[in-house]
Amino acid sequence: MNALFVAKVLVSALAIAVATELAKKDVFWGAVLIALPLASILAMSWLYVETRDDALVTRFARDVLALLPVTLLFFAPFLLEPRTRLGFLPNLLIGTALLGIGVWGMRRVL
Template sequence: MLVLKILISVAVLLAAAEAAKRSPFWGAVIVSLPLTSMLAMAWLYWDTRDAARVSAFARDIFYLVPPSLLFFLPFLFESRSHWPFWLNFAVGAALAASGMLGMRFVLK
């Protein structure tokens, strides 16, 4: 079953990457869907049959989406900053991680 989960998950990610090569807009549409969350929730329910656990997982995802959007800020300002891709990536990851840690403390 693990191999099937991996194959389905990889297929979704590859489809999104291929769509982005052809059209950044349609690639963004696919990626903006909560595909990872949907897959993870489906796999969690499949493995546990525990709707309450899936519900708690969905609640946590809901609260963590806003701070995860901080990842994109450096890329939005790239035209002014002219930072290299990996610097934007690292700064975005640090911003998102900081936001998520902050949200963890807010929710406790």
Template sequence: MSAGLIVLISELAKRGGWMSALLATLPLTSLLAIVWLYVDTRDTQKIAALSIDIFWLVLPSLSFFIALPWLLRMRMNFWLSLAISLAIMFACYLLMMALLKKIGVNP
């Protein structure tokens, strides 16, 4: 199913339009984790905690989607742009974790 979805998104992206972006933004991994956690534990408090943790950690991941197109539009090599964007995202994760710890949120 995952491979099929990736192929579908890639094919739609080749044709342009927003449908590929819409499909790519679906939080499928998070949804699957939440469903399996519920099936395994029936513990809605754990699901609520996981959902909040996912929320906090989605925020720094958005830096990737800001940096990558900017670097590519600056005509930087794709692989270098990808590496820099991932490094920026990782740095934002570290910053977010430090900030959350400082304000008493413990994801």
């Protein structure tokens, strides 16, 4: 394992850990932190550092933007939770399935 890989894992894990700790104290600010495109910022930064390829990073950003509406499918079961009362795990599984179907559909388009 090289040092850059370890750095990527540590920085990325730290971002998630900070967001979850913040959400325990104030859900709104935890959500704000996660709503920021942190994963995209980190992934694009690491991709550029490793490749120095502007065109590759631009294509990556374009595909992320195109997939953004599809990722919202993941949250639909959680928004319906007050009516369905399914609980966390079923909502997580349904949201993941919806996301998978949406990504599969977008893959056919992109």
